[in-house]
Amino acid sequence: MAQLLRRHLPVILSLILFLSKATADANFTVSRAAYYPNSDIKGTENGACEYGAFGATLNNGDVSASASLYRDGVGCGACYQVRCTNPYYCSPNGVTIVITDSGASDGTDFILSQHAFTRMAQSTDAGTALLTLGVVGIEYRRVSCTYPNKNIVFKITESSNFPNYLEFEIWYQQGNQDIIAVQLCETVNLTCQLLSRTHGAVWAAVSPPSGPLSIRMLFSSRAPRGGDTWLVPTNIVPQNWTAGATYDSGVQVQLQ
Secondary structure, three states: OHHHHHHHHHHHHHHHHHHHHHHHOOOOEEEEEEEOOOOOOOOOOOOOOOOOHHHHHHHHHOEEEOOOOOHHHOOOOOEEEEEEOOOOOEOOOOEEEEEEEOOOOOOOOEEEOHHHHHOOEOOHHHHHHHHHHOOEEEEEEEEOEOOOOOOOEEEEOOOOEOOOEEEEEEEOOOEOOOEEEEEEEEOOOOEEEEOEEEEOOEEEEEOOOOOOEEEEEEEOOOOOOOOOEEEOOOOOEOOOOOOOOEEEOOOOOOOO
């Protein structure tokens, strides 16, 4: 019996390693990735999430477009670990990116900024080789976004028109949950209205309430038995809000 075990030990060990890797990679999805040909260290300022210049430099430029993960704007701001699968060029950790745009190319799930694309590699030379390939096999999974020392911020878009039309984006959302609803509440009389996502990461209110405002966010639960959760800012948007301004919410999603 012992002799038989020794004879088959290499096969048994190989099988254990294979199963261990399969278990470790079970939450990754296999796909392909390309990159923005006209980008350098940035993404694009014209992304479908409507982040503008903020979207080009968010996460130090490690951003991406995705058609399947954009989800009509719900996926804007979501973070993913993306790693290429060629062992000759690719690092095991890959890169963490933020979705800022919608788009696909040649059957890919991601169109990365060049900065993010090369960061999947083991070295600078390997990153250059990845750019030459253009499209590479990858695997990816949803991960938590982290923004140390930052609260969630409300950016009033330049399309807003005080006091008749309020349009804003939500920046620096930590964690791996989606914002599925937003309420705009007038803080004096405690009246609230449910807003609509107009496009991308943009929420809007026609004829918004007057007075100081509270923007409340409903986060989807990613736990099997958890419920959706409202996050209520501690800071308010002032009564005389202005287009182009940013307002600190005073709160942040707590990472688990």
